[in-house]
Amino acid sequence: MRVIHMNGCSNRFAIFDGRHANAPFRPQAEQIRHIARPRSGESFDQIIGLENSERGDVFMRIWNADGSEVKACGNASRCVGHLIGKELGQPDIKIETEAGLLQSYMNDDGSVTVDMGSPLLSWESIPLAEKMDTRGVDVKIGPIDAPVLSRPACVSMGNPHAVFFVDDIARFDIPSVGPLVEWHPLFPEGVNVGFAQVLDRETIRLRVWERGAGLTLACGTGACAALVCAARLDKTERKARMILDGGELVIEWRESDDHVLMTGPIEMEAEFNQ
């Protein structure tokens, strides 16, 4: 089977192309964990399986490093858009995922734009365990009388996100607070946890503790989630530059059709057969 290593803003993926194999790539969770986080050697944030699709040019299956299968991965969508676009010799590609059909576009400067569709804003769609206003939900982290984090905004991009807006992102030890939110009882399916510092109305500094993968150098759906929550709270415009540890993404929550567009670089690292 053909294996490709790629990254989007240093969010790293191992992509297994099962489209011409005798059977689709459907590993057990333990196998995923072994590939993503080997005892030695390079690690990956997500493992991606490519399958044939009736509705699109390719079907993309996504597993987090902990072995859990999930429905959306923005940076991997951009990598797959590039891979299949090059293969088919066409810039526009339809990627089928468990969350629906995504459209990707290869831009002249080598970046890739993916239309992630509309954000889901209702408490049931995140999902939350109970009815709440998703512009600020009832979560407090830290001492009861002086929480260090509270009232994240929530949105689903096909996967659940909680975004804390903070004054100084450097103040937070994300590996210690991230897990406290990731599996908080308010999020029955877990949640990706964003820490967003609004620098101005068109720039956000963002770090994300990802569900099932931990602190990654970039999170595409996390960047979409942070922009949607910021614009919804009138902290930014509907288009902004997202500055992540591993690079920059431009996110636009388009007014005309309510779709969220994510644009950024991709990098082909290696390709081999195994």
Ligand SMILES: N[C@H](CCC[C@H](N)C(=O)O)C(=O)O
């Ligand atoms: N950890 C996420 C999936 C990968 C998201 C991220 N790598 C992206 O680029 O969107 C989840 O459990 O929903």
